[in-house]
Ligand code: C2O
């Protein structure tokens with residue numbers, strides 16, 4: 001690889017202009033790392049290989065009765081199939097691309113070896129007609145998701161995303177579980193997926209007025225009176241923030257991106273930035289009730305004006321016996337560092353005026369910033385600064401972090417995260433440890449239009 005390597009490949013919305021020493025095309029060494037990672041992924045004793053076929057292909061998608069859009073799907077459905085495994089299993093997914101353009105699948109939130117991360121930095125893109133197999137061990141229980149990491153603004157909007165659930169041995173046992181994948185869709189007047197582009201979409205990120213739960217516009221969900229359910233909620237929208245409310249009722253947060261909290265947290269609402277997940281204990285409710293599952297008004301300083309928005313209706317059906325137990329303590333999360341720990345890096349999410357595009361979304365002043373390597377075993381304390389006037393969800397690939405403070409204040413509870421919202425003009429201090437898994441990694445804004453615009457950083461994890 002040359003030291004000064006300039007390129008400008010164009011994959012739809014991706015325009016890269018790198019000045020670093022990494023190459024767009026994985027080198028032979030990367031293919032070797034892939035083979036090693038593939039072979040090293042072996043299930044624990046008593047656990048198994050979960051084999052899944054994912055075919056990315058065009059299909060009809062009924063978003064509402066009588067409303068069918070032409071979508072890009074995994075296995076003909078939106079969301080793609082819920083993939084489930086247990087800690088200690090190996091997940092082996094053969095992706096076959098039947099789309100008219102290249103793709104690759106990112107396993108959002110998974111602590112996996114770099115060659116399995118599904119980005120164009122670590123693998124050859126999967127061309128139309130080709131297949132690629134991801135194989136990695138499931139290390140952590142939690143609610144994760146998968147989505148392409150190529151031309152994301154288009155591929156996710158058209159329907160390519162799905163939930164990935166990893167179960168542990170010590171999970172709370174509730175009455176029932178529901179997976180709720182939230183999304184929105186921008187349709188034109190003829191009910192087709194609207195054209196992409198334009199300044200508002202570039203600035204705000206793309207939001208549509210069709211609000212979806214598991215691929216359906218404002219569906220009716222049900223719960224039995226008296227029961228407590230576990231809801232695994234994923235925000236798969238390109239840019240929409242969901243300040244989730246369940247009819248104003250109280251519910252308990254059991255877990256976030258990286259699995260269970262230390263103890264349930266009772267709230268009446270929870271904010272999910274794009275990419276975020278929460279696990280909730282929902283209920284019990286009295287029979288006959290009807291609750292609005294909605295996103296409360298949340299101003300993230302967009303051009304678009306905000307209001308409360310319904311995602312679904314929850315109907316409370318006839319009572320059933322409950323055997324649910326929500327434990328007082330869920331697990332112990334050891335703090336990685338005190339909130340006063342001295343940061344060893346600053347990552348600055350900002351904007352820059354651009355003659356060509358009006359506004360550029362940048363990290364440390366540059367699109368596709370090349371950041372310093374992080375050494376395995378060395379505690380990372382990063383000040384993630386948002387110097388803009390709007391919110392941005394910061395997402396780190398491959399590792400969970402703890403939020404130490406936001407503008408100097410400790411967060412309400414300790415947790416493991418891979419997405420954290422950066423409020424306008426703020427500093428969020430995070431801590432994480434490169435626990436192995438050398439290679440090429442990244443962090444970026446999970447508003448997909450900002451991500452595509454270059455609001456990201458690339459860095460290596462090195463020995
Ligand atoms: Cu879910 Cu690089 O992202």
Ligand code: CU
Pocket residue numbers: 361391392393445446447450451455
């Ligand atoms: Cu952003």
